[in-house]
Amino acid sequence: MLFEALKAECPQEWEGYVTHPFVRQLAAGRLPESCFRHYLKQDYVFLLHYARAYALAVVKSDAVEDLKQSAALVDLLLNTEVPLHLKFSARWGLSESELAATPEADANRLYTRYVLDRGMSGDLLDLLVALAPCALGYAEIGRRLMADPDTRLEGNPYREWLELYAGTEFQEGAAVAATQLDRVAARRGIEGEVTRSGRWPDLVATFRTATRLEIGFWEMGLNP
Numbered sequence: 023m024l025f026e027a028l029k030a031e032c033p034q035e036w037e038g039y040v041t042h043p044f045v046r047q048l049a050a051g052r053l054p055e056s057c058f059r060h061y062l063k064q065d066y067v068f069l070l071h072y073a074r075a076y077a078l079a080v081v082k083s084d085a086v087e088d089l090k091q092s093a094a095l096v097d098l099l100l101n102t103e104v105p106l107h108l109k110f111s112a113r114w115g116l117s118e119s120e121l122a123a124t125p126e127a128d129a130n131r132l133y134t135r136y137v138l139d140r141g142m143s144g145d146l147l148d149l150l151v152a153l154a155p156c157a158l159g160y161a162e163i164g165r166r167l168m169a170d171p172d173t174r175l176e177g178n179p180y181r182e183w184l185e186l187y188a189g190t191e192f193q194e195g196a197a198v199a200a201t202q203l204d205r206v207a208a209r210r211g212i213e214g215e216v217t218r219s220g221r222w223p224d225l226v227a228t229f230r231t232a233t234r235l236e237i238g239f240w241e242m243g244l245n246p
């Protein structure tokens with residue numbers, strides 16, 4: 023699996039992302055509320071730009087299957103993840119208009135514009151690799167946290183967040199994204215010994231950068 027091979031090339035960054043203090047504090051119910059609210063507001067802005075980046079994957083698709091899958095993931099983002107985010111934010115007293123009026127933090131802008139740029143200047147594979155830490159990382163975080171004995175569900179104010187990303191819909195979306203990544207790579211002759219591909223160093227650099235930008239997003243969350 024291409025995703026597993028990419029992770030294996032960047033173990034420090036990947037672990038730094040999926041086990042970041044932000045998620046550990048969230049899972050233990052110890053994350054300061056101000057950090058979570060700040061994160062929620064920025065994440066709303068993030069999701070809209072991220073959906074634009076997935077829409078670019080529709081534009082960059084040269085096979086009907088990729089067109090359909092990218093369109094389905096745009097739909098999942100806009101019609102499942104964003105509405106759940108809105109519902110969730112409402113419980114924290116954050117209205118849609120307040121979320122929409124959030125000034126975009128630099129760490130946020132840097133991340134989504136980087137992904138968009140990889141898609142604009144590269145091909146569909148470059149774009150999907152830049153999208154992968156987001157599309158696949160939160161699913162892994164959700165799964166890992168649910169299996170972690172330090173996670174506290176009872177009385178945890180962030181329980182719904184944990185349940186969203188560990189939930190079936192999000193896990194299935196991530197599985198679709200991973201399959202698409204493999205298929206698009208295979209169409210470019212990248213399968214089996216993927217690390218031997220001439221494109222491998224560039225793909226790793228993109229994945230590493232996007233993963234570091236996810237870490238930057240958590241850091242931003244911890245510093246409202």
Ligand SMILES: Cc1ncc(CN)c(N)n1
Nearest residue numbers: 065068069156157160239
């Ligand atoms: C920053 C970020 N990365 C990933 C996800 C999961 N879609 C998210 N909501 N926000």
